[in-house]
Amino acid sequence: MTENAAAKVQEAQDAALELAQLSDEQRRAGLQAIADAIDERHDEILTANEKDVGAGEKLLAEGEYSQALVDRLKLSPSKLEDISEMVRSVAEQDDPLGKTLESRRLDEDLELYRVAVPIGVVGTVFESRPDALVQIAALSLKSGNAVILKGGSEASHSNRVLYEIIEEATADLPDGWAQLIEAREDVQALLEMDEQIDLLMPRGSSEFVQYIQDNTSIPVLGHTEGICHVYVDDAADLEMATEIAFDAKVQYPAVCNAVETLLVHEDVAADFLPEMVAQYEEAGVDLRGDDRVRDVVDVGAATDEDWATEYGDLELSIKVVDSLEAALEHITTYGSKHTESIVTEDDGRAGRFMRSLDSASVFHNASTRFADGFRYGLGAEVGISTGKIHARGPVGLEGLTTYKYHLEGDGHRVATYAGENAKPYLHEEFDGEWTPGGSSE
């Protein structure tokens, strides 16, 4: 590991202990200061960003970079306004820290409290978008975590100035709470620091997140693929099915919760497909179906690869299935456990669908596009997790917290509760917030 990266991570660890002690008011003030500084320093940020974009465009001309990459890189005054607004909205969220999650009386005057605390040091590795740096820093500060930021070299000028703004605006906060890592060789170093970094939140393509996951034993909160399904049951309200399937693909096709494959029960295929396909085609969706779909409507042929592809675009594959079971089997085989929806008027079948699938979000008569932290009412979205441990599906600020047990006693010894004349435990839940010395019940 480079000495530089190690020293920065050490600084972050030290800062984390102090950061955990700050009040929500102090953390809010820090976030407001960041937002104000971004608003005041547009010119400086845009000048730095132009250097990155200029270099990106040169590499685009040489065929090294894609247009999409250059687009993601580019900041504008209105984008900067969106960024400072995002920081302010994170500031205004409810404090995720300090809450007593559980209180249990183990015995008279022996009270156990489970209290929400920051995780410690979180790290991010992100591609191109400089807004990712500000977003992760804001979420980390709100949740009391120190943060290590490693951006892509293509955005180095933008990242540097945004980091400096954050550092200067939070000069009152524990020194070193946010750290910028710039050298490429430091990424490998970060991935190996499983003793020092408690959680990684990579931001980038599915392949990028997968690469990070495969190359670290630090827990990763991130999302890889989103291959989502809508299943139109034979007991579906077909008008409702058409509206849901249309929304799930067309409302915003570039995102992970958009539908990839539409499964249709054979008994309703002839009624459902012609109108559905007409609507999709009018919206410019490129459709591919299996043989039984193509018996009913005139679309391209789907291959096995279609079933396993996240399109991220106005493309959709359609398959006719014999039964609910066949739909479940298809989803289990090809799905990525992200989001699936059944359209049916039969609650029993809806229950079977929702219980049987091991996906983070399972819907009944609703569009897959609802799978999102904002829509779920989680407040600021930390990300969507395709892991099952710690946080699953859309993740709010709670995903950046863990807990500690606080035990308040009065000279209690375990010996009292062991051996022949062991006193039994009470183990009574009670309502009470932890305060030093005992409950504020």
Added chain:
Amino acid sequence: MTENAAAKVQEAQDAALELAQLSDEQRRAGLQAIADAIDERHDEILTANEKDVGAGEKLLAEGEYSQALVDRLKLSPSKLEDISEMVRSVAEQDDPLGKTLESRRLDEDLELYRVAVPIGVVGTVFESRPDALVQIAALSLKSGNAVILKGGSEASHSNRVLYEIIEEATADLPDGWAQLIEAREDVQALLEMDEQIDLLMPRGSSEFVQYIQDNTSIPVLGHTEGICHVYVDDAADLEMATEIAFDAKVQYPAVCNAVETLLVHEDVAADFLPEMVAQYEEAGVDLRGDDRVRDVVDVGAATDEDWATEYGDLELSIKVVDSLEAALEHITTYGSKHTESIVTEDDGRAGRFMRSLDSASVFHNASTRFADGFRYGLGAEVGISTGKIHARGPVGLEGLTTYKYHLEGDGHRVATYAGENAKPYLHEEFDGEWTPGGSSE
């Protein structure tokens, strides 16, 4: 990866989907059947165990194995009774599955439920103790998880017969829910199956758990070191401090929540130490102190290594500190974030101690020995986690669950809530258990 291990893990994945559908009654019946079968087949188990113990004793004579390892290997009729009783007590626990953890109305007739579900496939790798196999299998079954069991070769005969008993007793349950892996080369294969195995629970020494953590990107629920501290403040009730510090070391010194280092405020050292040391010495505790301790009492000299050692035995290091801050600094430098206790009558200082330390359990006027799932009232203890993600400190069956989001709609589309005339979300919490088709509110 060996084909054998891959096939077994695939079987477990298939079984996991079915296992998640079983009722608590079915899972309880399976556990009762396992307990009954263990009770009925003592002879068979003990015969197999004798082979392992015999081989172990040979290796002990050759200096390859330690006495402790052979002791851990050995089963007896009374140990088998303890094991079947443990299985029955796991069976009787409250069902960790199916609970609705949160219900939120996103809009009229659009209800989101967060529902507790099994994680999927859990794996364990354990050393010597054949009871670990039964314990992990029981906890997995109760929580609806398929399980991969890999024991040490030193216990292979015992593990095999216990596994066969479990398999036969649960013939009614989804085929392949528990899998035994025996070949040494399959351990490496398991550690690489991060796509198939959702959680690992290694059982063994700190070094062993650390090895597993360092060599897999599968999330690990386990505990490494427990270097625990008791700090006697100058505002402590010294009689209470003596009782707590005694209990924390002597009540059961072999476990991870026993105290390693006693920190004593300089102002009370002369009053506190002589009586404390007399009691420890009477109980046979081997004591080491820093210079300021040795100014007051006659004990051996502590080295820097003492501060960083988990004794697991009747050994203790003692240090005099200038202040609460110095105690915090010592604990932050040398501790392992397991369990620390302050003895003081000053609630403000207790609060500072508990807030400042990043340990899973922080106590006020209570023995460190309380840090345990049973004492905490968590029911069956899955383990103690020294990680911060997912589950921290003592972990109950809840640690083997994750959640899914169930959304019940009535044809809801995201388009309604987007764009110029976007309908606002309600985002109202409500009380209600998920049932297919909507709430049972």
